[in-house]
Amino acid sequence: MTYTPLALTLIFVLIPLILSRTLNLGLEKDTTIATVRSVIQLLIVGYVLKFVFDTEHLVYLLLMIALMITVATLNARQKGKNIPGITWKLAVTLIVVEVITQGVLLGFHIIPPTPQYIIPISGMLIGNSMVLAILFLNRFSSEIEAHEHEIELILSLGGTPKQAVHRHLTKAIKASMIPTIEAQKTIGLVQLPGMMSGQIIGGADPIQAVQFQILIVFALLTCATLTSIIFGFLIYPSLFNERMQLIKNSFI
Amino acid sequence: MTASHVIQLDNISYKINGQIILSNISQQVQTNSITTLIGPSGSGKTTLLKLCNALISPTNGQIFVEGQAIDTFEPTVLRRKVGIVLQQAPILRTTVFENLALPRRLQHQTLTTEEALNALIDVGLDESFLMRQATDLSGGQKQKIAIARTLLNNSTILLLDEITSALDPQSVHDIEQLILKLRQRGVTIIWITHSTRQAKDLGDMTWVLMKGELVAAGTTNEIMSSKDSRIQSFLLGRTP
Numbered sequence: 035m036t037y038t039p040l041a042l043t044l045i046f047v048l049i050p051l052i053l054s055r056t057l058n059l060g061l062e063k064d065t066t067i068a069t070v071r072s073v074i075q076l077l078i079v080g081y082v083l084k085f086v087f088d089t090e091h092l093v094y095l096l097l098m099i100a101l102m103i104t105v106a107t108l109n110a111r112q113k114g115k116n117i118p119g120i121t122w123k124l125a126v127t128l129i130v131v132e133v134i135t136q137g138v139l140l141g142f143h144i145i146p147p148t149p150q151y152i153i154p155i156s157g158m159l160i161g162n163s164m165v166l167a168i169l170f171l172n173r174f175s176s177e178i179e180a181h182e183h184e185i186e187l188i189l190s191l192g193g194t195p196k197q198a199v200h201r202h203l204t205k206a207i208k209a210s211m212i213p214t215i216e217a218q219k220t221i222g223l224v225q226l227p228g229m230m231s232g233q234i235i236g237g238a239d240p241i242q243a244v245q246f247q248i249l250i251v252f253a254l255l256t257c258a259t260l261t262s263i264i265f266g267f268l269i270y271p272s273l274f275n276e277r278m279q280l281i282k283n284s285f286i
Numbered sequence: 287m288t289a290s291h292v293i294q295l296d297n298i299s300y301k302i303n304g305q306i307i308l309s310n311i312s313q314q315v316q317t318n319s320i321t322t323l324i325g326p327s328g329s330g331k332t333t334l335l336k337l338c339n340a341l342i343s344p345t346n347g348q349i350f351v352e353g354q355a356i357d358t359f360e361p362t363v364l365r366r367k368v369g370i371v372l373q374q375a376p377i378l379r380t381t382v383f384e385n386l387a388l389p390r391r392l393q394h395q396t397l398t399t400e401e402a403l404n405a406l407i408d409v410g411l412d413e414s415f416l417m418r419q420a421t422d423l424s425g426g427q428k429q430k431i432a433i434a435r436t437l438l439n440n441s442t443i444l445l446l447d448e449i450t451s452a453l454d455p456q457s458v459h460d461i462e463q464l465i466l467k468l469r470q471r472g473v474t475i476i477w478i479t480h481s482t483r484q485a486k487d488l489g490d491m492t493w494v495l496m497k498g499e500l501v502a503a504g505t506t507n508e509i510m511s512s513k514d515s516r517i518q519s520f521l522l523g524r525t526p
């Protein structure tokens with residue numbers, strides 16, 4: 035694609051702008067900001083990727099991944115600013131997910147050890163992990179809020195914090211994983227996954243594109259499971275102080 | 287402090303979000319006695335019991351249990367020693383037996399059917415309840431299950447928060463007999479009650495809490511004949 039047809043795609047930005055103005059939706063400012071940001075961000079990413087691919091230097095690859103993990107951590111921590119230690123707990127979760135998934139993919143030679151593979155797959159997995167961590171946090175805090183008296187009861191009878199939250203923790207872990215599993219049941223039927231679409235448009239053989247997509251689907255399952263479980267077990271102690279007392283509102 | 291003071295409150299205060307809930311309370315509880323805790327709602331009675339079960343910690347001051355500072359106990363050990371029946375304690379969505387077995391499960395132990403049965407009989411229920419779904423029971427029956435459940439920790443000190451408020455007259459009588467029986471077994475009891483009659487009939491000592499202050503504490507007879515106008519009007523307003 036050259037820049038002329040790309041510029042013409044701005045029509046897709048003009049349509050919502052005009053409609054928003056006509057119907058007084060008040061979305062002009064947000065739409066404009068979103069447009070400008072996405073263009074700038076994607077262009078930067080494109081050039082950075084080109085640079086990393088061309089130099090083929092391990093340091094740049096690691097820097098890229100570190101950057102992705104940092105951005106994902108900073109983004110997800112917005113949802114739980116009051117939770118002590120949330121930043122490192124998120125970072126550890128994302129790092130473990132990345133290390134395990136890439137360990138399997140590279141260790142078993144499932145993908146070639148080149149930035150062209152490692153970076154996009156890492157991006158997808160880390161991004162998914164981030165969304166899942168946020169989902170888990172929402173779920174877990176509403177579970178805790180709804181069952182505060184039960185938690186208090188177990189503590190009052192001499193139970194440990196872990197015993198007091200165990201049922202609610204596993205419920206939240208399970209609930210946050212369900213969308214990933216459900217999405218995979220209808221995958222390809224309604225909507226072609228982004229990566230697969232991209233490959234097909236890019237001229238790849240659909241069967242090969244599907245094979246890669248299957249790889250991603252499986253990796254996402256592990257990613258979802260690992261994220262909820264690791265993050266869940268790292269985060270629940272933040273609900274309690276060292277006297278085994280429930281700290282009210284610590285997640286809100 | 288002497289060994290006969292099983293709980294000693296040493297100038298304790300409790301604040302939350304800058305609001306004073308309890309202020310400067312100093313008092314002690316004699317071993318093997320029933321202390322009734324009375325006062326208008328919102329006066330801080332429940333908060334005081336939660337402090338003694340270490341579900342919360344005082345903002346200032348210190349609580350001693352059997353002469354030992356409360357915050358030097360392992361919390362799980364302290365909470366079994368000083369048991370609490372919370373007001374409207376939650377009932378787990380499972381059988382009565384499983385509810386009763388909870389304290390043991392928390393210690394990775396099992397409860398025998400016989401122990402469960404004895405606990406039921408203690409609170410005036412029978413074996414037919416054992417396998418029933420606890421959430422299907424009436425409010426009063428649930429309350430009794432909650433009492434039996436806490437009793438299964440064999441606490442030497444028991445904190446009871448308005449445990450008879452949901453009960454019919456016969457059940458109230460059963461629970462009152464149980465409380466007397468527990469004292470006989472050597473248990474020390476602090477009991478929040480809304481009923482002046484219960485305080486009169488069962489309390490050895492009575493504490494009166496108003497707006498977070500312990501306005502009076504003494505033998506139940508002393509409190510009932512108090513000349514303090516605040517206490518007088520509170521007792522009159524509550525007498526059945």
Ligand SMILES: Nc1ncnc2c1ncn2[C@@H]1O[C@H](COP(=O)(O)OP(=O)(O)O)[C@@H](O)[C@H]1O
Nearest residue numbers: 282302307325326327328329330331332333334
């Ligand atoms: N966790 C809490 N957050 C805010 N206020 C509380 C909390 N716990 C108790 N309070 C307040 O403390 C006061 C005393 O409550 P409580 O001890 O339950 O009184 P009582 O049992 O005598 O009715 C009440 O005004 C209540 O609203």
Ligand SMILES: [Mg+2]
Nearest residue numbers: 331332373447
């Ligand atoms: Mg109360």
